[in-house]
Amino acid sequence: MRSSLTPLGPPVSRDRVITSFPKWYTPDACLQLKERFHGQVSTTCQRKNTGTVGLRHSKVVVVGDLYVGKTSLIHRFCKNVFDRDYKATIGVDFEIERFEIAGIPYSLQIWDTAGQEKFKCIASAYYRGAQVIITAFDLTDMQTLEHTRQWLEDALRENEPGSCFVFLVGTKKDLLSGAACAQAEVEAVRLANEMQAEYWSVSAKTGENVKAFFSRVAALAFEQSVLQDSERRSSARLQVGDGDLIRGSPPETQESTTSSGLGCC
Numbered sequence: 001m002r003s004s005l006t007p008l009g010p011p012v013s014r015d016r017v018i019t020s021f022p023k024w025y026t027p028d029a030c031l032q033l034k035e036r037f038h039g040q041v042s043t044t045c046q047r048k049n050t051g052t053v054g055l056r057h058s059k060v061v062v063v064g065d066l067y068v069g070k071t072s073l074i075h076r077f078c079k080n081v082f083d084r085d086y087k088a089t090i091g092v093d094f095e096i097e098r099f100e101i102a103g104i105p106y107s108l109q110i111w112d113t114a115g116q117e118k119f120k121c122i123a124s125a126y127y128r129g130a131q132v133i134i135t136a137f138d139l140t141d142m143q144t145l146e147h148t149r150q151w152l153e154d155a156l157r158e159n160e161p162g163s164c165f166v167f168l169v170g171t172k173k174d175l176l177s178g179a180a181c182a183q184a185e186v187e188a189v190r191l192a193n194e195m196q197a198e199y200w201s202v203s204a205k206t207g208e209n210v211k212a213f214f215s216r217v218a219a220l221a222f223e224q225s226v227l228q229d230s231e232r233r234s235s236a237r238l239q240v241g242d243g244d245l246i247r248g249s250p251p252e253t254q255e256s257t258t259s260s261g262l263g264c265c
């Protein structure tokens with residue numbers, strides 16, 4: 001079964017249709033505890049009054065040490081496959097995943113970066129304009145958790161302060177017992193709070209939490225885009241009201257200065 005909303009290209013698959021706000025993994029480290037879209041977002045979407053949001057995507061950058069499972073996570077979500085063999089990412093790669101959120105088409109442009117040191121300078125060139133930064137570590141190797149601080153710092157440096165949603169993701173959940181996972185999560189949640197990040201444990205092998213995680217990423221990014229779009233349009237209207245239209249910047253120009261996350265690289 002597929003959604004019938006098809007303004008651009010083929011319809012999105014049913015499991016990419018998001019109607020209610022996806023829940024967090026743990027309330028101990030989550031970006032928002034609410035369970036509904038912002039009232040203004042719901043109203044805007046019901047009226048299909050989203051301007052160019054229907055054409056928009058959010059840039060998501062996935063960073064973390066080599067071998068932690070960044071590519072596997074993305075491939076599980078975008079292609080529903082899992083490869084046991086390790087093939088290092090060289091530089092960067094990306095996937096585009098289409099959603100329909102609150103009735104509006106929306107895409108995530110997911111950038112997979114290489115964890116190997118020798119590719120770091122290539123990969124870091126793609127950090128700019130991220131609306132979402134996903135820092136990944138291997139739940140079976142706590143050193144990789146410690147390294148996420150540096151990965152995040154590098155990615156944030158290329159973006160406007162406060163412009164990115166940050167997620168901390170523990171991978172390979174299938175390799176740990178429940179108790180061992182809970183133990184690793186205590187450390188991870190502590191660090192997530194320090195980073196002001198939302199925490200998730202996932203397994204690319206079994207698929208556990210992978211779809212729920214990316215749905216959450218998409219919903220948060222979408223909501224922020226709609227709110228920013230509304231804000232931009234009302235400030236453009238205000239400028240018209242003030243007779244300041246000629247002196248003021250047009251909305252397109254404003255976007256590039258006020259919203260680093262919505263741009264394309």
Ligand SMILES: Nc1nc2c(ncn2[C@@H]2O[C@H](COP(=O)(O)OP(=O)(O)OP(=O)(O)O)[C@@H](O)[C@H]2O)c(=O)[nH]1
Binds near residue numbers: 065070113174
């Ligand atoms: N058991 C298990 N193995 C996993 C999981 N995710 C990844 N792996 C394995 O871990 C290895 C590394 O995975 P990749 O996804 O290639 O790691 P990466 O972070 O993209 O590595 P780089 O591209 O070098 O930065 C591969 O052999 C995967 O099969 C998982 O959820 N469970």
Ligand SMILES: [Mg+2]
Binds near residue numbers: 087088089112
């Ligand atoms: Mg990779």
